[in-house]
Every structure is written in structure tokens, then in C-alpha cells.
Amino acid sequence: MDFDLGARLRAVREMHALSQRELAKRAGVTNGTISLIEQNRVSPSLSSLKKVLDGIPMSLADFFALQATPRLKTFFARDELLEIGGGGAISYRQVGHDLAGRALQILHERYAPGADTGKAMLRHAAEEGGVVLKGQLEVTVGDQRRVLGPGDAYYFDSRVPHRFRAVGDEPCEVVSACTPPSF
Amino acid sequence: MDFDLGARLRAVREMHALSQRELAKRAGVTNGTISLIEQNRVSPSLSSLKKVLDGIPMSLADFFALQATPRLKTFFARDELLEIGGGGAISYRQVGHDLAGRALQILHERYAPGADTGKAMLRHAAEEGGVVLKGQLEVTVGDQRRVLGPGDAYYFDSRVPHRFRAVGDEPCEVVSACTPPSF
DNA sequence: TTACAATGTTTATTATATTAAACGTACTGA
DNA sequence: TCAGTACGTTTAATATAATAAACATTGTAA
Incomplete structure (x- = not known):
């Protein structure tokens, strides 16, 4: 993988102020699954990833589009x-x-x-x-x-x-x- | 899944005039894997899907963008x-x-x-x-x-x-x- | 016809993802 | 201090994906 799938999922989840357990419940997977995905200790099946993103909710297209977004300077003191x-x-x-x-x-x-x-x-x-x-x-x-x-x-x-x-x-x-x- | 992943992969592969075996070779997976994915008999791991798309080549973002529905009413978000x-x-x-x-x-x-x-x-x-x-x-x-x-x-x-x-x-x-x- | 090569499919085995439950930590209120 | 709760993590068991090899079909050339 040329991008950090786990970190991205974690960022998106935290942005929505969801705990692993809450998201797991909405997505219909276990909290352990989300934990392992976020640590990049597994490469989720597409069906699992889809379920998880549905729980947020976010489309696969949006999720993967994040990596293509050029990063500009965001914060200015x-x-x-x-x-x-x-x-x-x-x-x-x-x-x-x-x-x-x-x-x-x-x-x-x-x-x-x-x-x-x-x-x-x-x-x-x-x-x-x-x-x-x-x-x-x-x-x-x-x-x-x-x-x-x-x-x-x-x-x-x-x-x-x-x-x-x-x-x-x-x-x-x-x-x-x-x-x-x-x- | 609310979309036909297998059909999409098959369409993309055939668009590039690649056989399952040829794509498998480029992607570093077996031809059986591609066959099963295209029949939706498995839900590929993201690592596998990524490898397959790399063999085409096509990014995950582009692949999923194919299904992306234009989001209307974002104005009210x-x-x-x-x-x-x-x-x-x-x-x-x-x-x-x-x-x-x-x-x-x-x-x-x-x-x-x-x-x-x-x-x-x-x-x-x-x-x-x-x-x-x-x-x-x-x-x-x-x-x-x-x-x-x-x-x-x-x-x-x-x-x-x-x-x-x-x-x-x-x-x-x-x-x-x-x-x-x-x- | 025959042989051969290329295609997609299927199957038994192996590798891996997912689950269910336990674990450790931190925080909160009695 | 002590439960109680919520959080992320870990682990043994189970479900599923990936492999390697065989199978079936088609087209082509000798």
C-alpha cells in the first residue's frame, strides 16, 4: 500500500467523533476489526471496509479521493x-x-x-x-x-x-x- | 455491496485488453483470484484489489470514482x-x-x-x-x-x-x- | 483430424481476515 | 477509595480470501 489506510480511517472516524465501538455497532462489524484495520495489522476485505464506511457514513469514492487531494498549507499563525x-x-x-x-x-x-x-x-x-x-x-x-x-x-x-x-x-x-x- | 465490483473490474480489465492471466501476472496475484473477484464470489482484500489495479494501472480513487454519484444539495450541508x-x-x-x-x-x-x-x-x-x-x-x-x-x-x-x-x-x-x- | 495454446472456471490447500471475549487503561461519580 | 463505564488493544477460534493446480472451452495451425 502506498498510503496509510489505517491512519486515514482513524482520522475520518475521529473527525466524526465516533468511538471504535460506536462505529462498529453502526457498521455491523466488531470493534476489534476496526482496531486492527486502524493499526494496519490487516488489509480489510472490501465488504468490511464498505460496511465500516457506511457506518460513518462515507462513500468508498470519497474515502479514496482523500489520498488524491493535494495538501496545501492549512494553518497560519x-x-x-x-x-x-x-x-x-x-x-x-x-x-x-x-x-x-x-x-x-x-x-x-x-x-x-x-x-x-x-x-x-x-x-x-x-x-x-x-x-x-x-x-x-x-x-x-x-x-x-x-x-x-x-x-x-x-x-x-x-x-x-x-x-x-x-x-x-x-x-x-x-x-x-x-x-x-x-x- | 451496493455496486457490482466484479463487473466493474471486468469492464476495466477488458477495456485495457488484458486477459485474467496477463493482469494477474502484472499484478502479482493468481488468475484464479481475478476470476473469483470478477464473479463476486469473494470480496477482495484491499491489498489484493490494490495490486490488481496497479497492474492495469488504475488508482483506487479512480476505480471508485467510477461509481461516484454527483452529490447534489451539498449547498445545504x-x-x-x-x-x-x-x-x-x-x-x-x-x-x-x-x-x-x-x-x-x-x-x-x-x-x-x-x-x-x-x-x-x-x-x-x-x-x-x-x-x-x-x-x-x-x-x-x-x-x-x-x-x-x-x-x-x-x-x-x-x-x-x-x-x-x-x-x-x-x-x-x-x-x-x-x-x-x-x- | 490432431495437437497446441490461450482463455475463463473450479477445487483442495494455505494464508489471512473477522469474530467473540478477555485485557489494560483512563476517567467519573458515589 | 471503590465501583462502574467507556475506550482501544490483544488473542484463540472461526470464517473467508488467495493460492496452486487441475479442468473445460475455444480457436488455430499442421
């Missing part, structure tokens, strides 16, 4: 987030460095008091949204304008001209997402 | 996820009202201490990411697991089974985004 506008009035921390081919761009944004994306109102394709965490953010989309506070959010077609501006005395913090990446 | 973890332990607010036709789904999520999605979801939505704002969130993606704190983030292919769990004493807060199902 705070200081690993790419600082895009560092030092300026507006700074961005981008979730994921290497965005090539990715379908989403997620940003943790900080606006200094009074910071403004400017009047240019960049137009990029697709859609965009975000949640305000701290401070007050004035959002202008087309002819609509509104000041958002913590917990407020926005969502719009980003082909419409738009603009962000931090108002008030304190810094403003936002998490936003847009698709596709516009950089 | 997220709602199911939230219902399961619901009852107050996990609350969320979706940015925007009607999700239909949108390119992005953005959620502001709050996990009570110990709250757990408890389910590994398989979705057709391509990618997913988020930023932790408060508390400690244990994120499991495939067989990778990590505890994230404020400012930390995650990003992954959401077809991989995944799970979120709030650890520690304080509530956990996250803003996440994912691309919609691809039909």
Missing part, C-alpha cells in the same frame, strides 16, 4: 499572515501566502483612524463582503453610504464602485473575503 | 452542520440574506466553550478559510490538527473532512468564508 499594507494607514493580513489558483481571498484588515481607500473606488470582478470587528467603518457602495460598527457587515457585487473609510477616533478592524483574488 | 452544533452552543450570523446565486458565503461564528461541530462535512464547495478573533479553536482538517488563537487563521480545500471545536474556558469567535457549491 498570526505572524505568518502576509502583511500587505504594513506600516500605512491601512494594513492587511492575508490568509494564505500563495494565492495562485485559489478561489478565495480572505483579509484581516486594520484601518487607522481616518484611513480611506480613496476615491478611486477600485472595480474588480466578483463579489465581496466582510464583518466589522472594531471601530466605525464608513462603507460607500454605488450611491449607498452607511457607517458600520462592531458586528455589522456588508456584502456587494464588487463591480460596483466602492470605498472604505475608518471614522471616529479608534482604529477599525475588519475581516473580509472576496472571490476571486484581485491581486 | 452547511445548514445541517450548524443545526447539529446548534442549540445555543454555536451561533452564527450569515452575511447577506439569500445565499442563492452568491459567490461567497461569509459567516460570523460564535462557539461556546467546548462547542464542537462534531461532524466532518464533505462538500463540493471548493475552498474555505477563516480568522480566529477570540478564544481557542481546535481545527481538524483531514489528519492535521491544530489549536488556533486570536489572529491565527486557516485555509483549506473544503472537500477534505474537517471539524471545529472551541477549546479552553472562553467563548470562541471566528469569521469564515467559503466559496459556494460548484454544480
